[in-house]
Amino acid sequence: QEKFDIGYDIYFSGNSWSVQLAKEFEAEAEKHKDTVEVAYTESELKADKQVSNIEDMITKGVDAIILTPISPTAVIPVLKKAEAKGIKVVLLASSIKSDDYDALVTVDDVDFGKAGAEWLAEKLGGKGKIIALNGISGISASDDRWTGAKEIFDAHPDIEVISVVDAGWDYAKAKVAVSNLLAANPEIDGVWSQGGSMTLGAIDAFEAAQRPLVPMTGEDNNGYLKRWAALEADGFTSVAPSKPTWLGSEALLVAIDLLEGKTVEKNKIYDVPMITADNLGEFKRDDLSDSFWANTRLSDEQVRATFQD
Amino acid sequence: MPRAFPVSGRPKEWRPPMFEGSLRSNLLTSLPALALSALLIILTAYMSPNFLSDSNLTNLSSRLLPIGLVALGEAMVLFAGRIDLSVGAIMSLATAIMALTSASLGWLAIPLALGAGLVCGVVTACGVNFLRINPLVMSLATAAIVKGVTMLLLPSPGGEVDYAFYDMLFGAERLLSAPLIMSLIAFIVIAVVMNWTRLGRSIYAFGSDPRAAFANGISSLKIDLVVFGMSGMLAAAAGIVLSIRILSGDPLIGESYTLDAVSAAILGGVALQGGRGNAIGVFFAALALVLINNTFNLLDIDTSFQNIAKGLIFILALVLFMRGKAEEH
Amino acid sequence: MALPAILTNAKPAAATWRALGLLAILLIVLFVFSGRVSMVQVMDNARQAAPLGLIALGQALILLMGRLDLSVGATAGLANVVLAASFAGNMDNMATALAITVFFGLLVGLANGILVVVLRIPAFLATLATSLVIAGAILVYTGGSPGGSIPAGFRVITEGWLFGILPWSVVIWTACSLILLVFVHYSLKGRKMLLSGANARAAQRNGIAADRMVIFSFVLASFMATLGGILLSSITGMASIGIADTYTVDSIAAAVIGGALFSGGVFLPAGVAAGSLILFFLQSLLYVLSLPPAARFVLQGSIIVIALALSNFKKDR
Amino acid sequence: MASLKPANHSPTLIAVSGLSKSFGRNIVLQDVSFSLGRGEVLALVGENGAGKSTLMNILSGNLSHDAGDIRLKDATYKPSSPADAARNGVAIAHQETAVMPDLTVAENVFFGREPRNALGMIRQRQLHSDFTQLAASLGFDLDGRKLGRHLSAAERQLVEIAGAISAKPDILILDEPTASLSSEAAHSVIRLMEQLKAQGTSIIFISHRMGEIMEAADRVVVLKDGALTLAAARGEFSEDDLIHAMVGRKLENIFPARPARENAPVRFSVRGGTNENLPEIGFAVRRGEVLGIAGLEGQGQKPLADALCGMAPFRSGTIELDGEALKLKSPAAAIAAGIASIPDDRKHDGLALSLPIRLNMSLFAITERAKGGFLPLAYERDFVEGARERFSIRSTDMEQPVGELSGGNQQKVVFARWLAHEPKLLVLYEPTKGVDVQSKSEIYHLVDELSQKGVSVILISSDLMELIGLSDRILALYEGRITGEIARSEFSEEKIMRYAAGLPGKRQAEGMEAAHV
Ligand SMILES: Nc1ncnc2c1ncn2[C@@H]1O[C@H](COP(=O)(O)OP(=O)(O)OP(=O)(O)O)[C@@H](O)[C@H]1O
Ligand SMILES: Nc1ncnc2c1ncn2[C@@H]1O[C@H](COP(=O)(O)OP(=O)(O)OP(=O)(O)O)[C@@H](O)[C@H]1O
Ligand SMILES: [Mg+2]
């Protein structure tokens, strides 16, 4: 029997989340190696390169294309072409501004932003001065999460966002930024952060400045979960919304269903999984690397192979 | 009539060039890029049946247009012995302007974006000329400012560019597509201007030795305005094409094009020190850059090795073509 | 009037004073806006600027030779990845980890030097190519997710303060600046570098092995970039990909604000330090004023123009 | 102060009055006034750094002046750029500096005046045939298709001159037009000047060669330290007057009196030295001897100088210094062996123009005294200050960048470099190109002084006066071979030129090695 040819575009491999997303896909593909044959391309977070990659997949004549759209519009024309050739298209972890696709598998980043913000607003009793740590302006995940968070904060008139900073999902940048903000502001009551490493940086900046820790939001990467657990005894509180990397494996399953002619739900948008003080223990893995992300379908062996310490 | 006298006994190291004039000696600089792209075409066509399909060739020319335009502008700056590292930022700015204004202004968005590119080029030219700031640094400064402005205008990718533009530019799937024709026109026009007009000769002369050129009556301000202005406009044109290709604006999309543009110009035989090189060579070098990615994808080369492979090809090309060209003031 | 001979050699150039002046102005502005600039805060910024400072020193050495090194950012990033991997979070590995990291750094410098000198490829392109290869190699080696970590014991070099007032990283940075200052301006080899940098052909003709000086400077610059990468790793405590990419452009900007010339023959470590600090305080100013990230680029571009416009102010025709 | 009487002359074309110019605090021109009539030749004379080039650069729009007034054809003239000057009929031939390396000779000559078709495109063929015509009419032996970067110094100079003439200017300015030319070529340029003058062109030329000035100038203007010290018409001045006005005193002996030294032992010899550019060369120099090497431009002088200093080593042959065989594989090896050399192209091969005088001058002085790799700075300062005084190098202080000095003073810096340690052999290649009489004389006496101390000198020069005045013996170089030898007692310009033109010398090649000692 003919195997299905599938093109998978790795949108980025510059941070551990994007790497793990691709690994989840690869692991699933390995399980179905008798039915699918995958050709990989790599877009390096460049929308135009992604367009070219998809064009080349069409040229090669694949049966299905799985991609994480870097821009909400860039791939529309080329996906139309794919559709015209009867190629199935699955969007993974990010959507586009048209319905020229067959399935979407994701968690909403706006909801992600809201989830952390709601927790923080509640924790502060709807009142206080906070700072926000964003990823990179111009990248939709970062902007969408902030949009969601801002909506919540705007609804709480007594919460004042005193500074919004881009720290590139980066520990070091976040630490520098927060150090500076601490020097400039005698009162900071909470930190809304959209990335685990940035929250780590913020914690270290607070400690370096010998200021008591305040409620902060984080994300589900293992390094952060470990630190959070260690600080719980000192009264540190946090919450970790998650964009699970297992979406990668889910995308392949959906693609196979489509190719086999099964009907699938077009927009599969999962709820944002939340790690809270209550279930922290279930996700935190002291025996695994700091870099790994807790919401995964990878086996421990696979995680160890991907992120060696 | 004074009689002829021997000035040099017998020039030993030098023989007359194969062709006449500096024009021909410039044309020869295109050969390596021509060879490289020919090699890639033959290799890929041999190994992949889809390579020569109409749709793939159309795709290639669509990709050639933006990198070709921006590399062409960069080459003009390099001909004059300057360098422009702001082209990528200008491309992003142009995509932002298109995304924000094409809905309301329609076609007028295009001259607006081109004008913005021109202004950026003029700013760089003025810094280089009046403030005597090294072009590399001045263009980096322009790039930073332009990037900031772009991010103020359009903080994240988005906005919308009308689909009609897309149909117009990329709609047809045939070999002689609009992007290919536009690339050819741009390159031929610039090649003619550079080689057969006084302006072109002045740009080469200025790049060759600015002091000597000044002494021969060239105004450095005029040269700077022309080359940086052109480079800004061509970068903006590339940005317009890109915004149509992605149907939106993106404040970061141009970044990687700066080094691509410089690489294409250099691989195309343009000397960093100025005065030498030809638009034709740049055309083939830009083509080679486009072909490399296509080749990687069509031949299924492992993605993680693509970057190393590209770096090594780059080094190999440098070793083959640039050997002995190290700058020494 | 007449300085002792030993001082004329190191007399701060006009460009150094200009850079220091700009830095002072920036500090005053910062003070005015934030209302509280303490010595500790200044030192804390200096501490974090140290990686850039070291990398920019290396860049300045290359500029001294009339070349440009576009691989310093990649080299620092390489140091970050290699150091974290070979440390593996264990302080016992320190000697080996440092040795391996420095070894790779020197290797990059040697490769650059050979491409530029032996194969005579323009430095701009040769170093661009090596940076591409380094970036690719890091991706292949790490698969996109680098492992390892820097043990807390080692992080003292960026987190510890000497006598509680001087961060160790500032001490290291100052020491490197001084050593290079003395080396370039007081040693025979440094003098030969100056001459080769200003006119390689004349230097060669006058018996200086100018080519060897160029290779040497590339190795030294990569070494400085590696040191910068090590300090950076000590700050971050872990490895991440592309973390030092912006340092390439920033190092050029810092060196040039500090008075380095593309035509070679100039080396002003104090100016370079001022340039690095200016770039860093600019960042602080943005946080304090809570300006959008976009403003950072506008300000940074403007300050480069201002710094250089000042230095060219009085040239007449 | 002498001023020019306009009476017995053709109508005034350009009149300069009260012109001043300074660079920073350095006053370069001070209240200079003179005038020039149509169809006249004016020679501008002065020491290095007197301000000649600056004055001409002002007239040609390369520099602007601070005060004073220039009237051209009775209108105020203040050119804003070289292009502006050209529009006003003023053209300048710089001292070989303005040839654009990546354009061909023809493109250089007609730059900005290329023939074009209706579309504004340059007609390449026409351009080159125009050039062939022009070159023939000027009597220049130049290949129009050659790129500027491949030209020799003399060819560059001719390109400059041809370019300026082809603009058909009213006023032609020639800045040291003959400095790089052999004397025969220089004579032709002088004849060309006479021809242009006859056609009504006014010419201002700068030269350090007294013979040319006496021969060609209708008037002279002498500058000293930026001020006018003499302005006179032909017949009103003598060579001594000029020198007096330039230097401020009489120069007794430009050349040192040198005793014959025929019996000294051989110090340095080359036998059968060959490389790509030298077919075969052999000669020997005695201890303390000054060996002149004469030849027309491009007969192998440069390859010979390069081989001797190790830049382009001999591929085969034997070299001996003080009886020991030697390989001159690199400049470093040559210097280590005690061979010092002064290049002809000081700007590219001799100096780091952006660095201070001190750094340029002191390298060798301090090298051997360095302790543990570090420099003896006090010694360096004393050495540099001493040399500055001794050579009267005109500069603000020892930290002034060498690039700001005039050509002659730059040359002195190159010379001074070798003073700290006497070399065994000193190779001079056009050592006084563009150097004024005063400095020339100083350099000659210095060479003599060194040779008295036993330093052997090889003097490669196109200046016959210099060769005759300074050498103990002269060899003629033709097509990369030694074609003749002339003993001091037989020196004459005519004889040297005969040999240099490749005509058979007194002794033939077989006996050469013995004969040349
Ligand atoms: N751009 C400049 N900046 C500073 N000083 C300058 C500049 N140009 C010339 N000078 C100085 O002006 C003086 C006159 O220089 P100029 O070149 O006119 O001399 P010159 O008479 O042509 O000498 P030479 O015979 O060596 O050619 C010199 O002292 C020189 O150092
Ligand atoms: N960058 C500079 N800064 C200061 N002065 C300069 C600079 N460049 C050139 N000059 C001065 O300008 C004058 C003219 O330069 P140019 O190269 O034409 O020298 P020249 O005097 O005609 O030639 P030569 O040095 O062979 O006598 C020189 O006297 C030199 O001192
Ligand atoms: Mg002069």
Ligand SMILES: [Mg+2]
């Ligand atoms: Mg001169």
